[in-house]
Amino acid sequence: MSKDIRIQRLSGEALVQYIPELARLRIEVFRDFPYLYDGDYEYEKKYLQTYINCPESVIVLAFDGDAIIGASTAIPLKYETAEVKKPFIENGYNPDQVFYCGESVLNKAYRGLGIGVKFFEQREAHAEDLGGFKHITFCCVERPADHPRRPADYVPLDAFWNKRGYVKHPELQTTYSWKDLDEAFETPKPMTFWLKEEHA
Template identity: 75%
Template sequence: MTQIRIERCSGKALERYIPELARLRIEVFREFPYLYDGTYEYEEKYLQTYLNCEQSVIVLALDGDSVVGASTAIPMQFETEEMQKPFLDHGYVLEEVFYCSESVLNKNYRGLGIGVRFFEEREAHAAELGGFRHITFCCVERPVDHPRRPADYVPLDKFWNKRGYFKHAELHTSYLWKDLDDDEETAKPMTFWLKDER
């Protein structure tokens, strides 16, 4: 394994990485808890949101020229209604919320501190943009007895707490996608975690 490089890119600079990012997202999100049966066409369309927003950021983990990990973030004002609604319902100002959408990392590169860097780089980007009082992300809620839950699965709650994020059960939404083994999309419950900026 060569030295891993961590790079940030925003807006149109992302375009060259779209194929690798789509492939990586499909690969990683097949794992529990997302169990996402994704398609390249959907991923390419989804990533256009970040391509079209100059205030977005994608943090890349590169091994040579290969993308082995990526972490996305965008001001909440540019996100979908499903993501915005819980914050509007609870009196948050969207322009003051920075949304760390997802992180994906090839399993061969986990445990090397890359996940920590993903948070650090996204938070640094939010600080450079300025004006944010809250940084957030959300995760899917799966039952503890889910049939596809691996016996050795460890939730990331402690990792997120250590980064300063705490679960806010009052901030929740749902998102549609097709699970592995399913024939159609179903709504998945999603709960937000929040870190207040000082």
């Protein structure tokens, strides 16, 4: 990584000043496949408020100088919504023992520099600092292989996630609803969770 790029872990009220930049970055990055998210700034502010309100949450920020070029969120699963907790409860997991990584967003110009690895390392370190977790998880959207907006050169991140120790669990699924770029209203999207043993 460039010597000008720094990674910083923040929680709670320390995040307030960065909300506008974080919302802008999420909307920008999630427009791309596979999310195709038609972003809404007011929704983003409300979403990010969850992390400000929870003292055990974390957002890892990547800076180039003073500019935010990436961000990654995480929070204990017990503070998440019912739709996120439901598949774990139904499959016998204790939500109190699961740490949930929300998402990572990174400006395209800075990809391939190892920042994504740093995001996982910092979120896992935060879970370790909090203690009491048996599993770390995240979820990703499932899009059909023949999706009309799938780029010809699209490469899923499965290999990267496997290398970080995460395993896909098809039995752990939920749905999130958002409005795709070519949709008039929100539709439900299938999401599959990946798990890593905290002390594997």
